[in-house]
Amino acid sequence: MSKKLCAALAVLFLLLGCALPVFAAPDLPQDKTTLQAKLAYSGQPLAGVEVTLHRVADISETSPWITFTLCGDFANYPVDLLELTDKEWADAASTLANYALADSLAPIATATTDQNGLVDFANLDSGLYLLQAAQTTDQAGWRYFPAPSLLVLPAYDTAQGQWNTQAQAVLKVERKAPLVDLEVSKVWSGNSLPRPESVTVELICNGVLKETVTLSEANHWKHTFTGLEGDKTYALAERDVPDGYTVTIAPNGERWVITNTCPDKDTSDPGGDPGQTPGTDPGQTAGTAIPQTGLLWWPVPVMAVGGVALFGAGWKLRDEDDEQP
Numbered sequence: 001m002s003k004k005l006c007a008a009l010a011v012l013f014l015l016l017g018c019a020l021p022v023f024a025a026p027d028l029p030q031d032k033t034t035l036q037a038k039l040a041y042s043g044q045p046l047a048g049v050e051v052t053l054h055r056v057a058d059i060s061e062t063s064p065w066i067t068f069t070l071c072g073d074f075a076n077y078p079v080d081l082l083e084l085t086d087k088e089w090a091d092a093a094s095t096l097a098n099y100a101l102a103d104s105l106a107p108i109a110t111a112t113t114d115q116n117g118l119v120d121f122a123n124l125d126s127g128l129y130l131l132q133a134a135q136t137t138d139q140a141g142w143r144y145f146p147a148p149s150l151l152v153l154p155a156y157d158t159a160q161g162q163w164n165t166q167a168q169a170v171l172k173v174e175r176k177a178p179l180v181d182l183e184v185s186k187v188w189s190g191n192s193l194p195r196p197e198s199v200t201v202e203l204i205c206n207g208v209l210k211e212t213v214t215l216s217e218a219n220h221w222k223h224t225f226t227g228l229e230g231d232k233t234y235a236l237a238e239r240d241v242p243d244g245y246t247v248t249i250a251p252n253g254e255r256w257v258i259t260n261t262c263p264d265k266d267t268s269d270p271g272g273d274p275g276q277t278p279g280t281d282p283g284q285t286a287g288t289a290i291p292q293t294g295l296l297w298w299p300v301p302v303m304a305v306g307g308v309a310l311f312g313a314g315w316k317l318r319d320e321d322d323e324q325p
Contacts, residue, residue, distance in 0.1 A: 025062040025156055026163065033124040033154040033165045038117050039133055041144055041173040045117025049146070050134045052107035053121055056096055057081060057128035059152070066156065068128045073105045080246040080261070081128070089150055091250040091259075097132050097148035098249045102204045102237035124153050133171055135233055143230055147172040182228055183255035184213075184236060186221035190262035193244045201258065204235045215258075 035053070039046045057068035068081045079095050080088075099105070111119040113133075132148035148171075155167040182203070188195055198216035202209055203225050213223045228234065238258050241247045245260040 025066055026161070028059065028062065028126045029154060029163050029165060031154075031165050032122070033126070033167055035121045035124060035129075035131075035151070035153060035167045035169065037119050037121075037131055037169045037171060039113050039119075039146055039171050039173065040117045041175060045113070045115065046133075046136060046144060046146075046173065047113050047115045047117060049113045049117075049136050051111050051113060051119045052132055053109045053124075054096075054100055054105065054107050054130040054132075055125070055127045056130045056150070059126055059128065066152065071127075073103075074099075078241050078246045079248070088248075090147070091248040093130060093132075093148040093150045094250040095248045096130050096150075098235040099237055100130065100132075101207060101233065101235035102202065104207050126154060127152075129153055131169055131171065137231055141177075141230070143176050145174045145176060147174065180226070180228060180230075182225040182234060184215075184223055184225070185252075185255060185257050186215045187257055187259040189259055193242065193262040195260075196240070196242050199238055199242075199258075199260075200240050202237045202239060204237060205229075205232050210234075 037051060039049055039051065054074070055072065056070060056074040058071045059066060060069040061067040070077060070079065070081065074096060077096065077099055079092055081092060084092060100107075109121050109124075111121065113119050129151045130148060131151055133146035135146070136144050138144070149169060151167065151169055153167055154163040154165045156162075157164055184201060186199060186201075198214050201213050201215055201223070203211040203213075205228075211225060213225075215221045215223060225234075236249050236256055236258065238247055238249065238260075242260060245262050248257075248259045248261070250257060250259075
C-alpha cells in the first residue's frame with residue numbers, strides 16, 4: 001500500500017510541476033516612452049556629440065519571454081536576436097550599427113549631447129532600438145569611441161515585473177590613439193552548412209565605400225586596411241553572407257572579427273584566429289542591459305526541493321513497512 005502511495009504522490013508532484021505558472025512580462029503599455037542617454041568617459045561628460053536612434057525590431061512576444069523580430073530597414077539583415085548572452089547582444093549591436101552606417105540608414109531621431117553629456121528622445125513606440133553616438137577627438141588627438149547599444153523600450157524591470165516608460169541608458173566609451181590600421185578576420189561557426197570559398201568585405205568611410213577586399217584561405221581569412229585617417233568614421237560590411245548563416249561584426253582587441261554562424265552554433269570551427277576577448281577599460285561605463293531570452297530556470301529549485309521531500313516521505317513509509325510484523 002505504501003508503494004502505491006509513493007507513486008501517487010510522485011505523479012501528483014509531476015502534474016503540479018507541469019501546471020506551474022510561467023512568469024511572463026505583462027502586456028506592453030500604450031503610453032509612449034522617453035529615453036535619456038548619457039555619454040561620458042572616466043566620469044567626464046562628452047559634449048557636442050551627435051547621438052542617433054534607430055528602431056530595429058518589433059517586440060513580437062512578451063510571454064513566456066521577451067522576443068524580437070527585425071523590422072523596417074533592418075528586416076533583411078541576417079542577424080540573430082534569439083537567446084543571446086550579454087556579449088552576443090553587444091556583438092549584435094555592433095553588427096547592426098555597421099550596416100546602418102554602411103547603408104546610410106536614416107535614424108528615427110538625432111540629438112546632440114549637452115554640456116552634461118545628455119540627450120533626450122521622446123514619443124518612442126515600443127520596440128528594440130539601436131542607440132549609437134559618433135566618435136569624437138580631443139585636442140590631444142585621442143579618439144573616443146562610444147559603443148552602440150541595443151535597448152528595449154519601454155524598459156522592462158525584471159525585479160518589479162513591470163514596464164518603465166521613463167528609460168535611461170549610458171553608452172560605453174573607449175579611448176584610443178589615432179587610427180592608422182584596421183585588421184579584420186573571418187571566423188566560421190558551425191558545420192551543418194556548406195561554406196563558400198571566399199567572402200567580400202567592404203570598408204566604408206563616413207558613409208562612402210572606400211575599399212573592397214576578398215577574404216579566403218589564400219589570405220588566411222584576414223586583411224589589414226592601412227593608411228586610415230583618425231578623424232573619419234569607418235564601418236565594415238559583409239555583402240554576400242551565405243544562405244542559412246547569420247553574421248556578427250564586432251571589435252575583438254585591436255582588430256575586428258566577422259563571424260558567420262550556422263544553426264549548430266555550439267560547434268565552433270574558426271576559419272581564422274578569433275583572438276582573446278578584450279577586458280573592460282577602466283574608463284568605460286556600463287550600457288543598459290537587455291532582458292535575457294531563453295529557458296525559464298525558476299521551476300528547477302522548486303521541483304528539486306519537492307523531489308527531496310518526496311524521497312524523505314518514501315523513506316519514512318518504507319521504514320514503517322519494515323516495522324510491521
